[in-house]
Amino acid sequence: MRPLPEFAVKRTMPNRSEEPAYKQIQNAIRRRIDAGQLKPGNPVPSERELARLHKVSLMTARHALSEMARDGVVERRHGAGTFVAPPRVQFNKLLGYSEQMASLGLTAHSRVISCGVVTREHEIAARLGLAPTSRLGKLERVRLAGDEPVALETCYWAADEFPKLVDAPLDHVSLFGVLEREFGVELAYSDEEIDATDADQRLADLLEIQRGSSLLRIRQLIFSTKGRATVYAVGFYRSGRHTLRVRRFR
């Protein structure tokens, strides 16, 4: 072994088992943005400045900033500086119905149509990555805006994985919320197929519309942060009462 360069001896990872330094820097900046101290367009401290302030090396400060740039929180302009990114319209945002209503300042109401365990939905089991004959939790709810029905949503999940989910009071609370709070499942994204269909007799009755009326159909396979297909949902939305916003890239 040849002698170590002296600088390397100094200190190696100040406080292990804590949050990494570069994430602490990110959090500090994020907090300042959330608090309104840093507004879109404002410059954030430069790499060299952050390194001094947080007493880290330049590379570490740099790591913090370039990852935030990748996430779209800040924008970096070579030679000019790093700036808080403008707030982007939230496209492709995955929200439960309750959350969507909340973001509009409304309260979500639902009427549970059916809730239980089924075993014969082979195709859906397959989409969830389960054996064809698996026990599936199934929940059908009519979504209400005010007292008008606007959608029918049917959700499926592995019944054995989330045992008592069918007993939850899902007419009051959000399915997403229960999954996250009670089962510790963080939902990350969903792959969706969107098309138009028209209402059959049952849908017409439930949504109090004419048979044959136009409906937006959204079939979504919802994945957890671990990349596991967790919930399969099919929703039928009354025309004019629901608009999906997405951004598509070339």
Add this chain to the structure above:
Amino acid sequence: MRPLPEFAVKRTMPNRSEEPAYKQIQNAIRRRIDAGQLKPGNPVPSERELARLHKVSLMTARHALSEMARDGVVERRHGAGTFVAPPRVQFNKLLGYSEQMASLGLTAHSRVISCGVVTREHEIAARLGLAPTSRLGKLERVRLAGDEPVALETCYWAADEFPKLVDAPLDHVSLFGVLEREFGVELAYSDEEIDATDADQRLADLLEIQRGSSLLRIRQLIFSTKGRATVYAVGFYRSGRHTLRVRRFR
């Protein structure tokens, strides 16, 4: 000035004005993936291995890999290695109709319903960031699959910016293609609003369906790579003939 540490003297950026080393490494890996030598799931060389092979430092090799991971080309598993990512289904892909058909191995046909300049579409001019009374190019086309009409698409653009676009043979060629080839406009992404409506008499006639049939409506504002709103398009798609695939994130 205090003496430089000897290692720093060695060599500083081998061949400037060329591709950065970390990108060369990325390209080398990408080429091997494209050539089929590396298949999804296969391990790519480790950081340390790449550093040796390409004669770069560990940090540089690491930079190459972690950026590729961010781009979804490879997946990294702590302690296990770096692996070629499985080919992902293309969600949120912005394609013109011709391109969509081509990707299905079909040929696109269109029938131009109308094509010209209008001045009275104030709301649409506003969406394109133009003065309310601006001259707008407007193109209405019925999209055909085989000889069956499946959609009506209406496009708008700034007539003064793309002068002779209304004269192009747009029943044969792709609008996207003309914009890119003739005008050098690269389209980057579109923000879309998606809902369901039903066919009025005109749509029913054009699409050869019953009045009142369900249609998927997609309104899209298409941006260039420079972030400029370039085209506004409204499409009505026959139910069952068109499925939109998107991925939404939480």
Add this chain to the structure above:
DNA sequence: CGTTTCCAATGCTATATAGCAATGCGAAAA
């Protein structure tokens, strides 16, 4: 034969440093 333990390989965080490259502003020149 199954279980546990250990270890090499690999990725992750971090330090210290160097020079290049783009930006933008102020001073000097036209």
Add this chain to the structure above:
DNA sequence: TTTTCGCATTGCTATATAGCATTGGAAACG
């Protein structure tokens, strides 16, 4: 007054190195 040029600031690429954390298989053990 306008234009040009230089320079400080800031981001980008790169080097060399150290130790921690996770994984998975091989070896040791029961």
